[in-house]
Structures are given as C-alpha cells and as structure tokens.
Amino acid sequence: MTREASKTELTADDIVRIKQSTLIGLNRDARQLPLNSASIRAQFNGQYLSTFKGRGMEFDESRPYQPGDDIRSMDWKVTARTGKAHSKVFREERERPVLLWVDYRQPMFFGTQQHFKSVLAAKISALLAWSTAHHGDRLGGLIFSESSHIELRPSRGKSASLHFIKQLAQHTAWDNSLNTHEHSKSAADALARLQRVNKPGSLIFLISDFRNMDDLSWSQISRLNHHSDIILISIHDPLEQQLPPAGNYKISNGETELNLNTYNKKQRKEYQNRFLNQQLELQNTCRKQGMHYLSVSTIDDVLPTLQQKLGISPIAGKNRVRRK
Template identity: 55%
Template sequence: MNWKRHQPDPALPDVVDTTGGIDPVRVSLASMIGLRHAARSLPLKAAKIRAKRSGGFLSPFKGRGMEFDEVRLYQPGDDIRSLDWKVTARTGKPHTKLFRDERERPILLWVDLRAPMFFATRGMYKAVAAARAAALLAWSAVLQGDRLGALIFSEYKHVELRPQRGSTAALHFMKQLVEHPAWTDRTQAAIGDRHASLHALGRLRRVARPGSLIFLISDFRNIDDVAESHISQMARHNDIDMVFMFDPLERELPPAGIYRVSNEQETLTLNTRDENVRETYRQRFDAHWERWRRRSRLSGMYLMSCSTEQNVLHALQRGFGSRGA
C-alpha cells in the first residue's frame, strides 16, 4: 500500500524555539511573577472599549450588557425608546438615557493539570507550558484592568477562583497554580476522577457570566461529548480561546528504530520501524486536532497551539496574530 506523505497542519508550529533556562518539569512562583513584563507584549484585547451610546445599540461582545451612564438633553437621532420620561417631565425638556459598555470583561482561565499534561519528550512538560501560558494571560488581563478568575483542576483536586481585579488576583491565582498537588503527587491520578474535565467544565459554565473571555488551556484529551457540549454552550454567550498543548512525540513518532520511554515510574520499549504503525499514529493525532478545530469553527471559538518545545510567549503571540486580535 502506498502511504501519502504527511502534510503538517499550518496551524501547528514546526519551528522550534528556545526554552533554555526554564525548569522543564516544575514551575515556581518566582518564574510566574517573572513573566509580568513579557505579558505586556501580548496583543490581548479584552473589552477595553468605553463608548457612550444612546439605547438601542448592541454590545460588540457576546452576551455583554449595557450599563446606564448618565442623562443628557435629547439630540436628533437618539432612540426615542431611551427617553428618560421622569427627567423630561421634571425639566420640561426631552432627555435621553446614555448607556456605556462595561469597563471590563471577566477573563477566566481553565487550566488542565491532569496526568497526561505531565509529559514531554522535548522542551518542557505540557503542564509547565500550560502554567506559563496561563501566567502570561493572567498578567495581560491584570495590566489591562480586567478581572481575573480561574479554574485549576486535576483528577483529584479542583481550585475555583472567582473573578477579581488587580495584581493581588494574579498573584493568588499563580500561588494556587504553583501549589496545586498535581505537581508533586501524581499517584492519586490513577484512582481519581475519570470525568475531571467534565466536572471542571460544568463548574466553569456556572462561574462564567455572559460576555466573559475564557481561555481553555489543555491537551484536550479524554474530553467526551458531554464535556464538549459544555464548551459549545459556553461559546454561545462568551468568547472562548482554546490553547492546545502537545508534545512532538504525540504528533509523530521518531525515526524508525527501537526506543525506551519512561514516565519516572515505568519504562517501555517503542518500536517505530513499521511504517503502517507510524502512519496510523500520525492519523490519530491529526484526527484529534481536526476534531477540535472543527468544533472551534462551528462554535465560533478560536483554536491556537503550543508545542512543548516552543517559547510559550511566542506561541501565544503567533496565535493572537493569526486571528488578528
């Protein structure tokens, strides 16, 4: 049988960037705080529009409400439905209610620390890359004056942080992220919640107010149809960006040969000499990526990727640049 040559998806990076100087298996609070300056270069535009409008206009963001701002004298072109009849009656002159977009929108980070995220053959663990991405997004949100909330989860512990404003919120989030037990005790994962992602998405759905900007940071493995429906439901009333984490070995097997692979607990032998096996392996990853790319398009979400061997800041910049954020 003739196998077609594998064509990489242009949305998945092939360029390897440096990750030198980064602990590949752990994160520290100092390293998370140290990303604050770098976050200034992220083109994250999180609802900073403040425009006075007379009533009858729709907000530019999904589910965003309009806040009452002030009353002024009626001007030609104002929507008559926005007349303030009480002020008009009291002054004898027509007055219009003005509304404005809310000053900020909540930004929510959904960070996956399940066992499969603690894996890498090159660069850093997916969990480390996810934590760095979350820290960059958290600082970007805070620097723009937006409220920050989060849901950090593993198979046996969920940490829910309600949206708060300011550096204190970012530091509290990073402290919870760094101190999550998934970093030090992965033995409980095997006996933990098999439906952790489903329950974490259900909790996120309850926390997210309409108009939120939500970042889902995960490898998106073991997410069933019910969990996926939670994401689709949230996308109806919120803007969702998906940060897809992967290791190069998950995308394609190494050159033909015999390899030993270890997860610190077990060692197995990997035979990559069979081209049929290699092609099936590639197709499995491609199907996984395509599933989420299709879902993101159908639900109006945005999907970006980050490899364990990439510079995380550059990956996010590339992702935001691709969508024209």
C-alpha cells in the same frame, strides 16, 4: 518522560514542575501580550475568525428617545411613567473579566522535549494573568486536576495575578501520584464550575490538551460561548504528534519499562494521522461555533508563538494590536 520517571529529578525546576518565581518573572514579557482590543484575532488555516464579541455592557441612564435609537433599547418603565418615549443608554464595562481554565489532569504531566505540557500551560496562564493585570481587567478562572479544583472569582490588580500564579505553582497536581481515582473529577465538572464564575462579555481561555473530553464537556463549552469569547489553546508534545524515526526505543514510567518499535512505516503514519485528526476535530468545532483555536507545542517559544497566533504585533506603538 513522565512525572513518575522524574521523581528523583528534584532539581529539574521548570521542566517537570514550575517554579513560582519563574511565573512571577513573566510579568515583563506579558507587557508584549496586550489583551486590550476587541480585534485580537486567532488564526485558523491561514484565515481569521470573527472579532471578539466585546466587553459586557452596563446600564448608564435613560434619556428622551432620539430618532435612530434601537427600539430594543427603549426604557418602557420610564416611558410609561413620564408619558414620553425614553431610551436606555449603556456604557462598556471598564473591567472585562478574563477567565483562565487550566488543565492539570494526568495527560498534561508528560513531555519529551524542554518541559512537561503542564509547565507550558502554567507559563501561558501566567502571561495571560499578568497581561490582564496590566490592562486593568479582572482575572479569575479554574485550575483543576482529577482530584482537586481551585476556583478563583474574578478580581482586579497585581494581587489577583500573584494569587493566581501562586495557585498555578502550588497546586497539589504537581505532587499527586498518577493513580486514577475511582470518582475522579472530569473536565465536565471543571467546566460546570467555570460557568458559575462566568458572566456575559467575559474572555475565556481554555488551556489543555483536550484529551478525554466527552459530549457533556463540549456542550458546556458551547453554552459558555453563547455570551462570552472563548479561545482554545491546545497544548501538545512532539512525540504526540509523530513517533520518532525508525528504531527500537526503551520507554519507562518510572516503574515499568517497555520497548517501542517504530520500524513499521504504516504504524508511524497511522499514529501521526490520529493526532492530526484530533487537531482537525478541534479546529472544526471552533469554526462551527465561532470560537478561536491556537495550537502550541512544548518546543515552541511561548511568547512569540502567542503573539503570532493571537495576531498581536509586539513592535508597533505601545504594544498596539494589529487590526483588520
């Protein structure tokens, strides 16, 4: 189903659009999705990528040089002033920025089972937003469509999560028509804006179906990845993965109808291969750049899927994270 086909389904909350109350209600579930360890892992073809780069480091103080100190940590100004070798001491930032880049472009407003991809993106984002608040980190990011970007500077606490969730549920993309704007904003525009709120050591979730991503977009992602940890959460619908069994199907966007003939086995196979190749390309890009990749379908149970693919155990201790 498409967004236009569902305009009369005003009661179809959490299917074609998301209710703010639903996202608020994910607060309790988010306690089972802790983001409090640098060893959270993302699966890739049965193996695990490298651990996170970790939080940023803040300068704490200078102290006299001790054998074994890294020469790169020398405090040359203090050394010159006192005439004695001093080293800089750093401490881990207590609050790590977590940035959510949420795609509300037109292809995300599609779904054939359970709900639209955009609804799934909103639920994933809300779980991550609440998890960030529970751990005491700062939450920020960008929610964008072809016509509107909402930029949220990182801030801490429950109020930050509630504000982010409000923007997820009330974004104009839920109501805008599907007409393409001549000067529509692209993923590259949204990534450029994200770079302005990013700082080294951030944990960045890119939540999208990653359609219509040009070379500039991937170049910007690569730059973000230099000093931050990036997790790509690729969202898809089962119909995008493969066509339905052989038969004739009537499909509509709410204005026009056409018949879909899936009797041709070769065409069904080619269709499936296009999807698999797209996903493989995403995986290879992540592997080459040391980023983390997750694939989530609209038919998946979102919380256990994220737990499993992030390598998080929901039962050990107080929601501890499995370590290597």
